[in-house]
Amino acid sequence: MPRGQVFNIQRFSVHDGPGIRTAVFLKGCPLDCAWCHNPEGISPRPEILMTPSRCIGCGECVAVCPHDLPIPHRSPSAEDAEHCLVCGACAEACPTEARQVVGRPMSVGEVVEVVLKDRIFYDDSGGGVTFSGGEPLQQSGFLRAALEACQSRGIHTAVDTCGLAPEEDLLSVAEVTDLFLFDVKMLDDSRHRRYTGVSNRQILANLKALGRRGQRIWMRVPVIPGVNDDAENLEATAELAASIPSVERVCLLPYHPLGESKSKRLDRDVSLPDLHAPTPGEMQNLLEMVEAVGVAASIGG
Ligand code: SF4
Numbered sequence: 001m002p003r004g005q006v007f008n009i010q011r012f013s014v015h016d017g018p019g020i021r022t023a024v025f026l027k028g029c030p031l032d033c034a035w036c037h038n039p040e041g042i043s044p045r046p047e048i049l050m051t052p053s054r055c056i057g058c059g060e061c062v063a064v065c066p067h068d069l070p071i072p073h074r075s076p077s078a079e080d081a082e083h084c085l086v087c088g089a090c091a092e093a094c095p096t097e098a099r100q101v102v103g104r105p106m107s108v109g110e111v112v113e114v115v116l117k118d119r120i121f122y123d124d125s126g127g128g129v130t131f132s133g134g135e136p137l138q139q140s141g142f143l144r145a146a147l148e149a150c151q152s153r154g155i156h157t158a159v160d161t162c163g164l165a166p167e168e169d170l171l172s173v174a175e176v177t178d179l180f181l182f183d184v185k186m187l188d189d190s191r192h193r194r195y196t197g198v199s200n201r202q203i204l205a206n207l208k209a210l211g212r213r214g215q216r217i218w219m220r221v222p223v224i225p226g227v228n229d230d231a232e233n234l235e236a237t238a239e240l241a242a243s244i245p246s247v248e249r250v251c252l253l254p255y256h257p258l259g260e261s262k263s264k265r266l267d268r269d270v271s272l273p274d275l276h277a278p279t280p281g282e283m284q285n286l287l288e289m290v291e292a293v294g295v296a297a298s299i300g301g
């Protein structure tokens with residue numbers, strides 16, 4: 001059985017599909033979105049996450065590190081990360097949890113054990129499990145095995161994807177997925193390359209491949225002010241959704257600045273530092289714009 005590299009399991013989530021859900025976050029993503037809200041999911045490997053405000057400067061981390069790498073009050077630099085074995089000794093020694101390891105290998109059985117704990121809540125609310133990331137299809141063997149194990153126990157399964165994966169991996173995973181939460185960030189390919197680092201051609205082809213299969217899809221659009229919230233992009237996105245009968249709704253997800261502080265804690269560049277969260281009024285206008293095309297839409301979801 002393959003093991004997965006998991007960086008978070010969030011129970012009682014109401015933002016990752018219908019009902020109350022357990023969201024399992026897998027590491028590794030082929031995109032590098034300028035506004036990423038889960039930057040700890042980008043690297044496929046475990047990493048050290050530093051919260052400088054929690055550091056009391058005790059030096060325990062330095063004392064236990066085989067390479068004398070940790071510098072109190074500072075995130076690991078890219079150079080440190082190159083030498084760091086992510087052995088976790090510093091995080092274990094840290095008395096304030098200023099240093100933490102993000103990412104740990106888990107078996108399918110270990111994940112299912114956590115998911116099953118909240119079965120009663122899924123049954124009452126129409127919820128289930130959602131695999132997210134990062135990009136969960138980066139670990140497609142583990143993902144398929146975990147989805148299969150959940151579905152065979154009667155748990156509703158959802159996959160939250162950026163859409164970039166080999167089509168055969170996607171379609172294999174689709175066989176054991178009840179619902180896809182499929183991100184469509186923007187339709188203009190050159191803009192997509194600029195803000196995510198990759199073309200959207202394969203992503204849109206994969207969306208259509210799921211549509212041909214009649215797969216249930218919630219199309220999700222992260223609303224990033226000044227990047228993709230213009231009428232041209234939103235209307236084209238709504239028209240694309242309307243052209244695929246199995247897209248049940250378009251979910252508009254307002255940008256949240258949480259990812260910025262996490263990026264700094266991982267010593268990653270924040271490429272769009274001046275972003276602000278859209279106001280409720282701005283979100284309402286965008287919602288009405290999408291609904292005017294004739295597709296069901298929601299803020300969040
Ligand atoms: S994870 Fe291990 S190698 Fe990396 S900084 Fe901490 S103690 Fe040193």
Ligand code: SF4
Pocket residue numbers: 054055056057058059060061062070072073090093094095096097098099
């Ligand atoms: S062990 Fe933790 S609190 Fe102590 S210096 Fe290192 S990071 Fe700071």
